[in-house]
Amino acid sequence: MRGDRFMHSPAVIKSFYYRNDCRTTHYLHEHDGFEIYYVHTGSCCYYIGAELYDLEPGDLLISNGKAMHGTMMRNPCTRTNIQFIDSNIHTMLPSSLSVDVMAPFRKLKNCRWKLGGDRMKEIESIFSKMLDCRHRTNPVSVNRFHNAFVDLLLLICEIRDEAPSDHAELSKVKESHVRRIISYIGDHYGDDLTLDHLAGWINLNKYYVAKLFKETIGMTVFDYIRKRRVLEAKRLLLFDKHKSVTDIGLDVGFKQLSHFSACFKQITGLSPEQFRKRAVVGMFPNGGS
DNA sequence: CCTGAATACTGCTTCTAGGA
DNA sequence: TCCTAGAAGCAGTATTCAGG
Numbered sequence: 662m663r664g665d666r667f668m669h670s671p672a673v674i675k676s677f678y679y680r681n682d683c684r685t686t687h688y689l690h691e692h693d694g695f696e697i698y699y700v701h702t703g704s705c706c707y708y709i710g711a712e713l714y715d716l717e718p719g720d721l722l723i724s725n726g727k728a729m730h731g732t733m734m735r736n737p738c739t740r741t742n743i744q745f746i747d748s749n750i751h752t753m754l755p756s757s758l759s760v761d762v763m764a765p766f767r768k769l770k771n772c773r774w775k776l777g778g779d780r781m782k783e784i785e786s787i788f789s790k791m792l793d794c795r796h797r798t799n800p801v802s803v804n805r806f807h808n809a810f811v812d813l814l815l816l817i818c819e820i821r822d823e824a825p826s827d828h829a830e831l832s833k834v835k836e837s838h839v840r841r842i843i844s845y846i847g848d849h850y851g852d853d854l855t856l857d858h859l860a861g862w863i864n865l866n867k868y869y870v871a872k873l874f875k876e877t878i879g880m881t882v883f884d885y886i887r888k889r890r891v892l893e894a895k896r897l898l899l900f901d902k903h904k905s906v907t908d909i910g911l912d913v914g915f916k917q918l919s920h921f922s923a924c925f926k927q928i929t930g931l932s933p934e935q936f937r938k939r940a941v942v943g944m945f946p947n948g949g950s
Numbered sequence: 951c952c953t954g955a956a957t958a959c960t961g962c963t964t965c966t967a968g969g970a
Numbered sequence: 971t972c973c974t975a976g977a978a979g980c981a982g983t984a985t986t987c988a989g990g
Contacts, residue, residue, distance in 0.1 A: 856983065866953050871984060883961080883983065906973065917963060922974055924961095934973065 692726040694746030703738030762814035
């Protein structure tokens with residue numbers, strides 16, 4: 662792993678993991694500040710709040726760490742991950758800077774862009790510069806690291822201005838429907854949800870809803886609901902140690918324990934009980950998100 | 951952009967058994 | 971007692987196509 666808890670600017674940058682090989686699913690967690698997540702190779706599902714992103718090489722994702730998030734690996738994935746807080750970020754910025762570099766993080770909250778070849782080279786070059794300076798403590802290297810990070814924030818501002826993000830695309834009618842459905846599932850995953858129910862709530866035809874959802878998200882409504890329930894079950898298994906697997910299964914919307922257990926194992930590769938035991942032994946196996 | 955029908959298929963529910 | 975796993979039947983879902 663090429664990265665660690667970063668010591669240069671503990672008041673701003675909490676961690677910097679460069680081209681981190683990521684082969685395991687990372688458990689749901691939350692933290693202060695913001696996160697920049699960039700995929701170099703491989704692919705993974707990135708869950709944040711009620712959103713799910715399929716990330717591929719060249720995908721850049723910015724997010725608010727306060728939202729519950731985590732990754733589910735599809736293939737072994739190499740990614741760069743930076744966690745930072747903005748309360749003291751002014752200490753790193755040149756006084757002449759006239760751009761609000763935190764605007765994309767505040768205005769968009771969670772957002773993903775698919776970068777093209779030139780932008781990929783550019784952002785990867787910035788990450789390399791940061792890597793070069795990360796362990797040097799002399800003032801020049803510290804300043805170079807700061808400058809590279811500010812350059813990264815400025816690049817994100819540029820990308821936001823010129824490239825449509827998933828967030829912007831969601832303003833379209835179709836994606837707006839899907840966003841509403843995802844939001845509804847996020848609030849009601851513990852209830853008895855059916856396609857009829859969802860279609861009725863959004864006033865659309867159920868066949869159309871199924872098609873729309875699959876087109877936009879890449880998975881069926883059914884799959885999404887199951888993953889959302891398992892996701893919540895994972896959170897409860899980790900953070901509510903006194904709650905039995907049975908209660909958690911029922912809480913998140915499964916009617917039968919056998920079905921909960923089967924779904925959980927299908928999605929995570931572990932039974933709920935195994936998941937809880939392993940989580941106690943080793944939380945966050947690779948560090949970062 | 952959206953609806954509706956037909957059909958094949960998926961996976962949920964229920965039941966049961968067995969291990970820890 | 972709690973949890974996992976397998977089997978069978980059936981309800982619900984995905985897909986496709988035609989049409990407003």
